[in-house]
Amino acid sequence: MIEPRYFITGTDTDVGKTIATAQLLRAFVAAGHTALGMKPVAAGCEWRNGQLYNSDVAAHAAASSIQAPAALVCPYMFEAAISPHLAARDEGQSLDLEHIVSAANQLQAWADVVLVEGAGGWFAPLSDEHNIADLALRLQSPIILVVGMRLGCLNHALLSAQAITDSGLRLAGWIANQIDPEMQRYADNIAYLQAHLPAPMLAEVAFQPNAQDLTLPAAAITLLACEASAKQAINNEC
Numbered sequence: 410m411i412e413p414r415y416f417i418t419g420t421d422t423d424v425g426k427t428i429a430t431a432q433l434l435r436a437f438v439a440a441g442h443t444a445l446g447m448k449p450v451a452a453g454c455e456w457r458n459g460q461l462y463n464s465d466v467a468a469h470a471a472a473s474s475i476q477a478p479a480a481l482v483c484p485y486m487f488e489a490a491i492s493p494h495l496a497a498r499d500e501g502q503s504l505d506l507e508h509i510v511s512a513a514n515q516l517q518a519w520a521d522v523v524l525v526e527g528a529g530g531w532f533a534p535l536s537d538e539h540n541i542a543d544l545a546l547r548l549q550s551p552i553i554l555v556v557g558m559r560l561g562c563l564n565h566a567l568l569s570a571q572a573i574t575d576s577g578l579r580l581a582g583w584i585a586n587q588i589d590p591e592m593q594r595y596a597d598n599i600a601y602l603q604a605h606l607p608a609p610m611l612a613e614v615a616f617q618p619n620a621q622d623l624t625l626p627a628a629a630i631t632l633l634a635c636e637a638s639a640k641q642a643i644n645n646e647c
Contacts (some may be wrong), residue, residue, distance in 0.1 A: 410638045411442065411630070414513065414523045414550040415581065418541060418573070420565035422529040424557025425586035427451065427465040428621045429614055430526045433553070433584075434472035435624035437522050445473045445520035448483045449509045450497075450528050450535065453464050453490030453495065461486040465526065468621050477519045481512045488514040502536045510547045525550065542576055551581035552635070553611070559589040563601060570606050582611040583638050584625075590616040609636065 419426040430446055437444035446469025454461040466483045472478060485504055487496035497504050508517075516523045525548060527533070527541045533538045545552065553575050556566045566583070573580050583606055585599055592598070603610050611629040614620055 410445070410641065411437075411522055411580070411634050412551050413521065414519055414525065414548065415553050415633075416545045416546065416550045416578075417524055417525070417526045417553050418531050419555040420530060420562060420569050422533070422556055423588075424555055425566065425614060425620075426526050426586055427468050429553075429555045429584045429586055429625075430524050430610075431468045431472040431621050432614060432623055432625040433629065434469065434474075434524055435525075436473075436627065436630050437598060438474045438646070439624055440563045440627060441517075442520050442521040443474045444524065445477055445516055446470070446482065447513060447516055447523055447525045449513070449525065450485045450487075450504060451483050451492045452487045452493050452496040452528070454488050456485045456488075457592055459482060466593050469524075469526070473520075475519060475574045477516055479515050480555075484509055484512045492534060493528050494536050497536070497550045498603055504539070506539055506547050509544060510643070513548055530565075531572050542572065543579060546576060549578070550628055553581055553608075554583040554608075555586050556583055557588045558566060558598065560583050563598060566602055566606060570608070575606060580606075580608040582608050582629075582632060584611050584614060584615040584629075587616040 411545050417430050434444045448515050451463040454463045489496045609632050609633050612625045
């Protein structure tokens with residue numbers, strides 16, 4: 410049993426959400442599922458052949474087993490590589506959460522599982538009124554937290570996990586991404602997070618140049634299936 414949609418968030422910006430999402434998409438495909446990535450808001454785009462291009466969206470497309478309409482997989486694209494709420498303001502736009510939710514719901518008809526990758530961390534702003542957490546609440550999907558393994562990650566991971574659980578959403582698992590290959594006491598930090606985060610570690614992503622093109626181990630999908638089955642069993646008993 411797997412969920413039809415997961416929301417991917419991170420402990421901060423540039424912690425490897427796109428790498429983890431791409432690897433997880435490939436793992437779902439390897440397990441026999443149709444899988445599709447969604448990036449609701451992409452800042453830092455460039456014009457190519459008359460169209461806006463974003464490397465995160467391209468990475469999703471390369472890892473997905475099918476291709477869906479561009480307007481659904483990335484409803485909002487901005488040129489400036491700044492916070493989405495500022496990029497939208499500069500271009501005279503506003504980010505409509507219901508429009509994003511509608512696009513995500515439409516994508517469910519295209520694949521067994523849709524991975525929705527957020528921008529920045531859990532409380533990254535999308536407007537003066539709304540943030541990534543608000544979007545995740547609208548989507549009502551289990552959360553996968555990408556932890557960028559570097560100095561300070563313990564605090565960031567625990568705060569993020571607490572905020573997610575406080576929102577009422579389910580933290581289905583977390584992925585450790587080794588963004589600092591020289592991190593001291595890496596194994597000890599992993600062990601601490603395994604002991605203190607209220608969800609299973611799905612996988613570790615090693616630091617390497619081609620990480621975005623690789624596939625998470627099959628065990629990650631098994632863990633997600635077990636977590637979803639256990640949650641369903643609890644709900645049925647209640």
